[in-house]
Amino acid sequence: MKFFLDTANVEKIREFAEMGIVDGVTTNPSLIAKEGRNFEEVIKEITQIVDGPISAEVTKDTANEMVSEAESLASIHDNIVIKIPMTKEGIKATNMLAKKGIKVNMTLVFSPAQALLAAKAGARYISPFVGRLDDISHIGTELLISIREILDNYDFECEIIAASIRNPLHVVEAARIGVDIATIPPAVMEQLFKHPLTDIGIERFKKDWESVFGK
Ligand code: G3P
Numbered sequence: 001m002k003f004f005l006d007t008a009n010v011e012k013i014r015e016f017a018e019m020g021i022v023d024g025v026t027t028n029p030s031l032i033a034k035e036g037r038n039f040e041e042v043i044k045e046i047t048q049i050v051d052g053p054i055s056a057e058v059t060k061d062t063a064n065e066m067v068s069e070a071e072s073l074a075s076i077h078d079n080i081v082i083k084i085p086m087t088k089e090g091i092k093a094t095n096m097l098a099k100k101g102i103k104v105n106m107t108l109v110f111s112p113a114q115a116l117l118a119a120k121a122g123a124r125y126i127s128p129f130v131g132r133l134d135d136i137s138h139i140g141t142e143l144l145i146s147i148r149e150i151l152d153n154y155d156f157e158c159e160i161i162a163a164s165i166r167n168p169l170h171v172v173e174a175a176r177i178g179v180d181i182a183t184i185p186p187a188v189m190e191q192l193f194k195h196p197l198t199d200i201g202i203e204r205f206k207k208d209w210e211s212v213f214g215k
Contacts, residue, residue: 004183012186024052026183047077057083063092098122112146119156129164141173
């Protein structure tokens with residue numbers, strides 16, 4: 001399973017990338033705005049830290065506008081993947097970009113039907129939003145199961161990115177389902193490391209050692 005970081009914070013990206021556990025990065029307009037920095041500058045910096053797919057999202061509404069925005073973002077670095085929202089215009093833009101060899105990550109996917117449309121249009125990645133479905137009392141991970149099943153029936157060259165991850169259980173469930181990628185916010189990445197019994201175990205080993213051999 002690949003781990004992407006869902007953030008535009010370069011310090012956090014650097015911290016986890018140094019551990020060798022980051023295969024890519026996803027950003028969105030909210031995450032970029034949170035950093036309060038120049039969009040292209042941040043994206044460029046991220047490409048220098050992580051050698052893998054880096055998603056940058058378009059902000060325009062029509063297919064033609066999205067394509068020209070995408071072309072300019074794609075020119076920043078070969079690893080740039082264009083995040084396109086799941087709309088009719090977005091599907092049209094995805095198809096146009098796929099034909100030009102520009103990779104698309106179709107975002108804001110909330111149903112199996114939307115995922116199927118994205119795959120058909122030529123999206124290289126599909127991002128179902130697990131947490132936001134949970135927020136409205138749907139079981140977000142069930143969407144992952146459906147999309148996995150659909151993609152496994154055909155030969156689409158398309159990977160699933162479990163997005164809107166809110167807790168470690170989302171990551172573990174995505175892995176059990178066989179989802180290709182989880183894009184994980186830094187706070188959830190931190191939580192993945194933790195288990196109280198690990199801390200207690202380390203403390204006990206240390207105490208036993210020191211009781212015989214000293215510090
Ligand atoms: O980048 C898309 C997605 O991961 C956003 O997550 O927590 O804003 O629903 P969230």
